[in-house]
Amino acid sequence: xxxxxxxxxxxxxxxxxxxxxxxxxxxxxxxxxxxxxxxxxxxxxxxxxxxx
Numbered sequence: 756x757x758x759x760x761x762x763x764x765x766x767x768x769x770x771x772x773x774x775x776x777x778x779x780x781x782x783x784x785x786x787x788x789x790x791x792x793x794x795x796x797x798x799x800x801x802x803x804x805x806x807x
Contacts, residue, residue, distance in 0.1 A: 759803065760785040765792035770803075777803040 760783075762769050768787045770777040776788045779801055786792045 758783060763787040763789075763792050765789075768792075772803075775802065779803045 757779075759772055760770070763777075763786050764784055765786060766789060768776075768789070770785060770787060778786045778788065778793065780786075780794070785803070786794070
């Protein structure tokens with residue numbers, strides 16, 4: 756089961772479950788869309804989707 760983290764792991768910006776700014780990597784790390792927060796090498800982040 757995917758664990759939704761409540762904030763960006765780099766800048767600690769709050770990312771509610773329905774946030775369109777939240778990105779998640781294959782290791783389930785959560786980042787916001789700010790350029791300095793995204794890992795620079797080989798990051799292919801997917802938007803975090805919430806299923807109802």
